[in-house]
Amino acid sequence: MAKIAFILLCHKDPDAIIKQAQSLTAVGDYMSIHFDARAPGADYRKIRAALADNPNVTFARKRIKCGWGEWSLVQATLHAVEAAVERFPRATHFYMLSGDCMAIKSAEYAHEFLDRRDCDYVESFDYFQSDWIKTGWKEERLIYRHWFNERTQKRRFYAMFEAQRRLGLTRKIPEDIEVMIGSQWWCLRRRTIEWILDFARRRRDVMTFFRSTWIPDETFFQTLVRHLVPAHEIDSRTLTFLMFSDYGMPVTLYNDHYDMLLSQDFLFARKISPGATELRRRLGVLYASEGVRFQISNEGRSLYKFLTEKGRIGRRFAPRFWEKESSLGRERELLIVVCKKWHVAKRLLDRVRQMTNIPCIEYLFNEEGCPLPDLGGIQSTMGKRHRHRRALMRMLYDYYDTDRLIVCMDPANLDLLEDFGRDRALTRMLEIECQFSDDYLIGHAKRVGLAGERTPRETLERLLPTVRNDMLFESDQIRDAEFSNFLRIREADTPEANARALSEFLTISEDKAMEIAKTEYLYAD
Known part of the structure; x- marks a missing residue:
């Protein structure tokens, strides 16, 4: 034992x-x-x-x-x-x-x-192939000698480093040692x-090397x-x-x-x-x-990341100049469907495709695998889609040879909604307000990595109010933004009430809108 x-x-x-x-x-x-x-x-x-x-x-x-x-x-x-x-x-x-x-x-x-x-x-x-060191020195930790403490003797630490660098006083890593981290x-x-203790006694060269690494x-x-x-x-x-x-x-x-x-x-x-x-x-x-x-569920780090990142309202980086100065085009319409339940929005778009000729694109800013045409690589990664969002949208208009386009976005994408909402193009937004059962919220927590299959029920029950409040918070943020041309359909409302909003959003007749609103199993989980 x-x-x-x-x-x-x-x-x-x-x-x-x-x-x-x-x-x-x-x-x-x-x-x-x-x-x-x-x-x-x-x-x-x-x-x-x-x-x-x-x-x-x-x-x-x-x-x-x-x-x-x-x-x-x-x-x-x-x-x-x-x-x-x-x-x-x-x-x-x-x-x-x-x-x-x-x-x-x-x-x-x-x-x-x-x-x-x-x-x-x-x-x-x-040490060299992995990404364990995210920023700062890498090779410099090893090939130069560090005899002073960077925190308590900062001036000496960097003066010694600069002197070695200028004079080319680098050293080799012991030949039979592959440095790990x-x-x-x-x-x-x-x-x-x-x-290890025996090695330390025998290999004074290796010990000398590590004594002056950082x-x-x-x-x-x-x-x-x-x-x-x-x-x-x-x-x-x-x-x-x-x-x-x-x-x-x-x-x-x-x-x-x-x-x-x-x-x-x-x-x-x-x-x-x-x-x-x-x-x-x-x-x-x-x-x-x-x-x-x-009961091992191992959701600690993802839960911490989720809870600490929420509530940080604002953008880390200012918009790029090509995003601020360019427009989708005054003559164009961008129709944005906003829904936390992605499968509900996708069902709605399937029905819209059947009833109209408006090109519909699903969660292109949320799903890496969202079907997109080849646009020269700008669509290849999620990072590129976000960085070049306006250029991407203009290319989609050109690809489909249309002035009207429907896209889906998650309510968490407030920065995207605000960005497109300020564009010179006519932007309409339709929020689909769904009801969230405890089972759905638990499934959502598992899908986003906040919980695992073996997370105890007690932990899930403590997590549910946080997840539910987060979804309500996202919806409240959208309302507080007071977007022009903002409409809403609700799972709890009648098809007649939802048809009026759909008719205005899509600029179609109320008869067509009613057929869409009556889509079978639209809200089913």
């Missing part, structure tokens, strides 16, 4: 560290602690005194001062790992943690999880850890594991759940995240708020629990 030795790097909140160590070792696991030498000595002495009688806790033999992006973080980890290997010969796995991490599963579950596969869990992606939060088997905690263990362990024994993922904001900062977790955390396919999570005392208490109790069954 798996026995975990936790490698804890920490620098603050001694009381929380003591509780964390007591909780994780109470079930028979181990912990090796490195407490940053920059932290107050009194805090370190408090931790040692509180855990002195705990045989499952040890400390790194040497405390060093750690800095973000420095080799010191890797060196501190190695000190803690060496202490754990020596003190805990029965440990089968070594799990990297910070003081902000907490278990989100029981020890029973964690041990069973690690027993299922004989492998190492570490993100390990090709990934999250620093890993879980490695004892054999792998012993291989942010080596994202590359050192990731590279050595891939170098020493067969690929089929590596699962390139972290077992620690973490999320980042769109500013690149770790998302902090609070008391009301408890249920969401338990449903994620991870063993630990960070970053737990120091003030989330109830969350910390409940997770501490959970780790020692037995017989707990977890």
